[in-house]
Amino acid sequence: MEFIGAFYLTSTIKGNIRWAAPELFEIPDDDEGDEMAVSLSTECDIYSFGSIALQVLTCKVPYYNVKKDVIVLGQVIRGKKPVPPKESQIAPLHWEFIQRCWLPRASRPSVREIVSFVAYEREALVSKETIIRDFTSQIYDKLSSPVTTGSFGIVYRCTIESSERKTEVAVKVFKVDPGRTIDKLKTAMLRELKVWLRLKHSTIVPLLGTAQVEPPLLALISQWMTSGTLYEYLKEQPIITTPSARIKLAKGIAEGLSYLHSENVIHGDLHPGNVLIDSSGNPCLTDFGLATVAEDPDLQWTTTIAGGDFNPRWRAPESDIYSFGSVMFFVRPFVSL
Template structure:
């Protein structure tokens, strides 16, 4: 995996955006005489001694090596790593001008047709199935970790990083959920572990729950649990077994709502990523060939 240290220039003195556990920098990569816009993601952490930093960097690089080998149209490519943006090595990926799925839906929700929405969902389901076929669990599938390219395609990013970030910062999923991802996290990951110090580990089943939340978000233009303004309220709702409520508007067709509920069922009864991808693509095919459906 290439070390791009010394090949990047920051476009500003400060990070462009801040995630729950990381910072994003917009940079220019000087490559073979041309300039390419890239995003540099650095994992935030508390102060560590040099020995601990080296140990965690080795762990991070092992995980990133898996990402660097992945090749799929709906997976954000990892160009390499870079030092100098924090205590740990940082990731270098393409810069997506259309930003995240959440931001894209906020900006375009009024104009997106049902076909266009299912095209986005088809991209997400295809990327997720590919990850699972490579024995990779995403672990943090949210509207912020799906990026939209200039041609309007959706690409999955940051898979596997949530577990590392939680380890590095030394917190549980329950605590990290309050950093803005709780609306997409499977309930079993928020359960208080029986053993002290143990932490819940994401699985393909928990990814499917999160996909159900993405499906909800794309069809409605609203995040799951939109009726609650604060994430702490969402945590309480999940602890009580309350699932996101079905909005009156926009209308979600019964068969789509039924499939969302399947994704939110108890973990052993959720569909596989292959079944999810087949369902989404069958719905897209039907919409594209239904003469009564709006474009």
């Protein structure tokens, strides 16, 4: 045991002092025992989170310039906080938030504030780093017969070759419709592209990039899903007859919908044709042409944009949940509406 001023270093101190909150080393005035009375609280974890965040962003432990922990303890007790290395490139906003975690207990951010801050910064970083790959040269003159035709576009199956491998992709080409102006079609195309770029999840068909097929409209390039739509899968796979197999499909669709709603995205056109099945039998949601992003006024669905192009058998005017119920009716038992 080592004596430091009025404090003892004993085994009652839990954790490592370089990350620990200073209140863990306080001794209450009414302490009558020989052991230190440690003042634990959720705010202690917030302080430690700030120290861990500093280490993650700078690749240096807190108090990196102090070798002996006993000296670190003295600095913690005196209220001296860690500092980032001079050569670090930590963003001022991040450094400011870390320092908030080291404020007196009552002034520290809550866990909810931390989660919101990290989520916002992650989304901003992803948005900055998102690069839309151009596949024009790789699919030029390779589109033959369309696989399917929808309200807004025609989907083709195409093979993209690289030095490493061949990849099958789906190419959605927006239709030039005499009933819609090019400006309206371009607005619809850009809306779907912006919504799709926001979505990164195992239950969402991956968007790979774009291509110039029918200028000025871009074609959207996505991963080809080998088992087709949910409708085709249930029709052509008689083995999918057990309740557990159908519940697995329903669960996957529900997880996809849950992810969309967690991102404030309303699909707006959920039906078996917009649920694709991968090679492992997992459902993935696709086709975000009628999707709405709740908090983004530029990505709101309107009848002017959509032109009423949705399937009335599956869609309620206000709810993805209604559509999910219709899809579940279709999945179990397999009955075509």
